[in-house]
Amino acid sequence: MPVSVTQRSENSHILELKAKAYSTSHSGVAKKAPEQQVEDLRRAVHARNEGEREFLDAVDEVLNTLRPLLVKYPQYIEPFERLVEPERQIAFRVSWIDDNGNQVVNRGYRVQANSALGPYKGGLRFHKDLNMSVVKSLAFEQVFKNSLTNLLIGAAKGGSDFDPTGRSDGEVMRFCQSFMTELYRYLGPDTDIPSGDINVGSREIGYLFGQYKRLTNHFNGAFTGKDLNWGGSNIRPEATGYGLVYFSEYYCNHRRISLKGHKSIVSGSGNVAIYTVEKLLDLGSIPLTLSDSNGYIYEPAGFTRKDLEFIKELRISQNGYLQQYTAYSKTAKYFPNEKPFTVKADFAFPCAIQGEITLNEASTLAKNGIKGVFEGANLPSSNEAISFFKKNQILFAPGKAANAGGVAVSGLEMIQNSQRQQWSKEVVDEKLRLIMKDIFDTSLKAANDFGYTDDIQAGANIAGFLKVADSMIQQGNV
Numbered sequence: 001m002p003v004s005v006t007q008r009s010e011n012s013h014i015l016e017l018k019a020k021a022y023s024t025s026h027s028g029v030a031k032k033a034p035e036q037q038v039e040d041l042r043r044a045v046h047a048r049n050e051g052e053r054e055f056l057d058a059v060d061e062v063l064n065t066l067r068p069l070l071v072k073y074p075q076y077i078e079p080f081e082r083l084v085e086p087e088r089q090i091a092f093r094v095s096w097i098d099d100n101g102n103q104v105v106n107r108g109y110r111v112q113a114n115s116a117l118g119p120y121k122g123g124l125r126f127h128k129d130l131n132m133s134v135v136k137s138l139a140f141e142q143v144f145k146n147s148l149t150n151l152l153i154g155a156a157k158g159g160s161d162f163d164p165t166g167r168s169d170g171e172v173m174r175f176c177q178s179f180m181t182e183l184y185r186y187l188g189p190d191t192d193i194p195s196g197d198i199n200v201g202s203r204e205i206g207y208l209f210g211q212y213k214r215l216t217n218h219f220n221g222a223f224t225g226k227d228l229n230w231g232g233s234n235i236r237p238e239a240t241g242y243g244l245v246y247f248s249e250y251y252c253n254h255r256r257i258s259l260k261g262h263k264s265i266v267s268g269s270g271n272v273a274i275y276t277v278e279k280l281l282d283l284g285s286i287p288l289t290l291s292d293s294n295g296y297i298y299e300p301a302g303f304t305r306k307d308l309e310f311i312k313e314l315r316i317s318q319n320g321y322l323q324q325y326t327a328y329s330k331t332a333k334y335f336p337n338e339k340p341f342t343v344k345a346d347f348a349f350p351c352a353i354q355g356e357i358t359l360n361e362a363s364t365l366a367k368n369g370i371k372g373v374f375e376g377a378n379l380p381s382s383n384e385a386i387s388f389f390k391k392n393q394i395l396f397a398p399g400k401a402a403n404a405g406g407v408a409v410s411g412l413e414m415i416q417n418s419q420r421q422q423w424s425k426e427v428v429d430e431k432l433r434l435i436m437k438d439i440f441d442t443s444l445k446a447a448n449d450f451g452y453t454d455d456i457q458a459g460a461n462i463a464g465f466l467k468v469a470d471s472m473i474q475q476g477n478v
């Protein structure tokens with residue numbers, strides 16, 4: 001039997017035995033040294049996915065930390081080789097009619113990365129820059145994240161290059177209906193359960209679910225992130241931001257530092273950023289910034305709860321660009337076309353989009369004395385930035401662990417749906433807190449077990465991988 005991550009240090013001799021058994025049974029096939037096999041695999045993945053920069057960066061990020069494990073226990077090289085190839089990739093035309101009667105053609109995607117632990121699960125994103133490489137990178141990342149939640153969910157990601165900014169409700173609805181008319185055949189409560197992501201909130205989930213129900217004649221839990229009235233979970237909108245701050249608190253406590261009374265940079269101003277700021281305020285921390293794709297706002301004494309309520313309203317209004325905040329606040333400064341990572345602060349919470357922290361931003365953050373970077377967004381830091389943080393003893397929590405609260409509460413929504421129940425806010429929040437604690441503890445233990453001390457990025461990759469890989473081995477070569 002493969003051993004679970006939590007048993008791993010006690011049973012490391014079992015892994016050694018399995019490694020020996022594996023090398024004996026594969027002695028005729030695996031002639032090359034494991035180091036060479038891993039390097040060959042890396043090259044093959046790069047050649048097969050040439051030009052898919054985002055996807056290859058995501059694979060390299062994981063492989064960099066898994067390499068020692070794969071070399072020591074080569075029985076895991078084969079499952080890794082299968083894991084980097086998504087089980088299914090769907091790309092499709094989404095044709096719809098805008099308010100002026102014109103035809104618009106967009107592209108839809110769903111990448112079903114891995115189902116070793118359960119039905120595919122992961123968000124849908126509507127963003128003009130979305131392409132197959134980005135979707136594959138996010139789906140790959142989701143494999144490790146979902147594994148860490150311990151909720152028995154597989155991994156997927158999807159969306160479209162449709163940009164809902166400035167579109168009417170009617171246009172968004174017609175787009176969602178056309179999108180779902182193709183995607184519905186790949187979904188279902190035991191098959192694939194999407195939720196929201198950038199620009200896909202409760203309005204879009206409503207339109208998508210409505211069309212799914214019309215086409216399948218089933219009212220079931222094929223979506224999460226639903227409205228509370230028809231099967232949503234309490235705390236789902238807040239879950240990613242709250243979970244991020246809980247996770248950061250556990251990491252800071254471990255290093256005997258505190259978020260309380262310290263200043264934070266937050267990027268983004270969407271779902272994740274807003275509830276990150278809300279929870280930071282609960283803890284007595286001082287959030288200084290928020291941003292969108294046009295620039296950032298800086299509130300020198302930190303946002304108050306009243307400021308946050310204004311920002312929430314701004315977001316709901318269709319033209320809610322962040323710049324409008326300066327008409328409300330006399331003290332805030334707005335910096336067009338800039339990112340907030342030049343502001344001097346103790347902690348950074350990137351909560352907008354992938355690739356927002358490159359080596360440039362990382363070194364500026366370090367010069368300004370940053371103590372920790374906790375990712376609310378998926379893949380916001382480049383691989384060079386991550387190495388830089390680690391070399392400079394800056395705490396770094398990768399999104400796959402730190403922002404897993406969103407998918408975790410989606411998993412709890414699935415449980416509530418199948419039981420036809422709705423739990424209270426307090427119950428869901430407590431479960432969220434425990435899940436984030438468990439992810440932190442599991443990642444820390446895996447890091448310790450494999451010689452990475454408290455490197456949570458390495459620990460999260462190892463713990464997330466081993467559970468999926470062991471399950472893949474048990475389920476045979478499929």
Ligand SMILES: NC(=O)c1ccc[n+]([C@@H]2O[C@H](COP(=O)([O-])OP(=O)(O)OC[C@H]3O[C@@H](n4cnc5c(N)ncnc54)[C@H](O)[C@@H]3O)[C@@H](O)[C@H]2O)c1
Binds near residue numbers: 196198291293354403
């Ligand atoms: N919603 C969730 O539950 C969840 C869970 C895990 C991870 N995430 C990740 O968190 C991030 C934010 O998602 P969200 O749900 O808050 O989405 P959202 O649509 O609510 O907000 C997205 C934010 O990103 C900003 N943004 C978009 N493009 C940008 C660009 N090019 N440069 C700078 N800012 C840009 C938008 O202005 C907005 O403030 C994404 O990386 C997403 O994948 C979300």
